[in-house]
Amino acid sequence: VMMNKVPGPKLSFILGNAPEIMMLSSVELMKLPRKFASRWQGIYRIWAFPLSIIIIYNPDDVEVIVSTTKHNEKSSVYKFLKPWLGHGLLISKGEKWQQRRKILTPAFDFSILRQFSVIFEENSQRLVESLEKCIGKPIDIVPVVSEYTLNSISQTSMGTQQSDKTEDAWKAYKDPIYELGPYFFRRFTRVYLYFDIIFYLTSLWRKMKKPLKSLHGFTSTVIKERKIYVEQNGVKFGEDVNDDDLYIYKKRRKTAMLDLLIAAQKDGEIDDHGIQEEVDTFMFEGHDTTASGLTFCLMLLANHRAVQDKIVEEINDIMGDSTRRANLEDLSKMKYLECCIKESLRLYPPVPFISRNLNEPVVLSNYEIPAGSFCHIHIFDLHRRADIYEDHLVYDPDRFSPENTKGRHPYAYIPFSAGPRNCIGQKFAMIEMKSAVAEVLRKYELVPVTRPSEFELIADIILRNSGPVLITFNKRTK
Numbered sequence: 001v002m003m004n005k006v007p008g009p010k011l012s013f014i015l016g017n018a019p020e021i022m023m024l025s026s027v028e029l030m031k032l033p034r035k036f037a038s039r040w041q042g043i044y045r046i047w048a049f050p051l052s053i054i055i056i057y058n059p060d061d062v063e064v065i066v067s068t069t070k071h072n073e074k075s076s077v078y079k080f081l082k083p084w085l086g087h088g089l090l091i092s093k094g095e096k097w098q099q100r101r102k103i104l105t106p107a108f109d110f111s112i113l114r115q116f117s118v119i120f121e122e123n124s125q126r127l128v129e130s131l132e133k134c135i136g137k138p139i140d141i142v143p144v145v146s147e148y149t150l151n152s153i154s155q156t157s158m159g160t161q162q163s164d165k166t167e168d169a170w171k172a173y174k175d176p177i178y179e180l181g182p183y184f185f186r187r188f189t190r191v192y193l194y195f196d197i198i199f200y201l202t203s204l205w206r207k208m209k210k211p212l213k214s215l216h217g218f219t220s221t222v223i224k225e226r227k228i229y230v231e232q233n234g235v236k237f238g239e240d241v242n243d244d245d246l247y248i249y250k251k252r253r254k255t256a257m258l259d260l261l262i263a264a265q266k267d268g269e270i271d272d273h274g275i276q277e278e279v280d281t282f283m284f285e286g287h288d289t290t291a292s293g294l295t296f297c298l299m300l301l302a303n304h305r306a307v308q309d310k311i312v313e314e315i316n317d318i319m320g321d322s323t324r325r326a327n328l329e330d331l332s333k334m335k336y337l338e339c340c341i342k343e344s345l346r347l348y349p350p351v352p353f354i355s356r357n358l359n360e361p362v363v364l365s366n367y368e369i370p371a372g373s374f375c376h377i378h379i380f381d382l383h384r385r386a387d388i389y390e391d392h393l394v395y396d397p398d399r400f401s402p403e404n405t406k407g408r409h410p411y412a413y414i415p416f417s418a419g420p421r422n423c424i425g426q427k428f429a430m431i432e433m434k435s436a437v438a439e440v441l442r443k444y445e446l447v448p449v450t451r452p453s454e455f456e457l458i459a460d461i462i463l464r465n466s467g468p469v470l471i472t473f474n475k476r477t478k
């Protein structure tokens with residue numbers, strides 16, 4: 001069956017109402033695909049002249065698209081990010097992507113994550129201390145959590161020295177990102193702005209230049225400082241990693257991502273511009289996603305007292321009376337905590353949708369989809385399918401126990417995407433989130449202020465609430 005048989009909103013709806021779509025707020029735009037998802041069964045199409053877009057949210061079709069390298073190319077939607085992230089790993093294609101992925105993969109090897117875990121521990125400690133000041137009153141956790149994830153990505157992957165970068169110091173990086181958000185949104189909702197030739201003539205583009213310059217200035221300083229450090233300390237590349245965590249961490253050994261790139265440059269595999277692209281990509285992808293994940297997870301735990309208590313019980317079983325920080329080995333034993341994080345990534349996937357260019361025809365749900373179409377994968381709607389997840393809107397971490405996971409379609413749950421183009425930072429993110437949640441819960445009882453029912457999610461690259469996410473932290477008395 002051909003493409004034009006795929007169900008979807010009436011042609012006139014999209015074309016006729018295009019100006020209305022442009023008028024939608026980002027909260028309303030987030031709701032629209034949710035409405036469509038409930039009307040169709042896992043696949044629908046949208047014509048936004050001259051684009052034909054297929055939207056899928058069923059495991060079989062998702063598997064067809066993400067499990068091979070055939071449909072690996074990101075769609076033009078990502079080009080909105082190009083002025084910022086260049087052709088970094090998230091956006092690049094073909095041989096360039098393959099080569100970069102090969103250079104960068106060792107930076108996320110388990111042996112390196114083991115070294116990083118000491119840094120996560122220290123930052124979790126700092127997170128816990130910073131909450132001390134706010135005990136007993138509602139606070140917005142969004143800035144607190146993103147300070148944690150920014151420090152974590154920069155001190156691990158970028159090898160930034162462990163200075164006490166506070167919220168204020170990070171403003172120079174975060175403010176331009178917040179400034180750019182609405183501009184990306186504007187472009188996304190206006191099909192004519194999909195064409196570079198038009199876009200680069202608009203005042204929108206002119207407005208974007210300044211925040212982009214600030215962002216690039218920030219990351220190029222990170223690179224410069226690290227190059228000087230490597231120069232002065234004569235770090236040798238290609239040494240075996242010593243087993244002593246503390247030693248490696250103090251010495252800041254070669255294996256951090258930025259060091260790998262600097263090494264690759266010495267081998268002529270990448271140039272300054274290429275390094276800048278990757279640092280921009282990883283600074284962003286590596287902090288905003290986990291900040292979103294942690295925000296929603298902590299909010300859900302505040303709203304589910306029994307789940308919180310069960311996690312604390314698990315932690316107490318593992319840590320006993322010890323007050324030392326939970327290390328990587330302890331964290332790997334926290335199986336229930338892992339289920340809680342997974343379940344929160346199901347309901348609130350930080351990357352709510354991904355998109356591919358179909359460069360060759362493909363059959364999805366028995367429809368022949370021609371080459372040249374875009375394929376959006378709506379992770380958000382896939383994760384909320386009532387036929388896969390009973391009581392699909394209920395936060396129930398036990399869904400991810402080994403028994404309950406058995407028999408579930410492997411592509412029914414893909415917060416980190418899947419296949420060859422999956423998230424390179426998946427393990428990194430899980431350890432980082434576990435460390436923070438465990439340490440926070442050991443010290444505090446989370447009392448709900450913002451309720452999930454009050455959420456107004458917005459259409460953005462990363463899933464966010466339109467307002468603050470408030471929680472009250474009280475000292476935990478065992």
Ligand code: HEM
Pocket residue numbers: 074089090091101153157281282285286287289290293349350351354355414415416417420421422423424425426428429
């Ligand atoms: C909860 C946290 C995270 C979530 C939910 C997440 C999710 C995702 C998803 C869905 C993709 C696929 C994107 C696409 O197909 O367009 C992706 C790719 C990617 N992620 Fe993550 N991510 C997380 C954390 C991280 C971290 C911590 C890093 C880096 C340290 C990272 C770096 C990347 C990069 C570089 C890519 C592109 C990979 C490629 O195309 O080869 N992510 N992530």
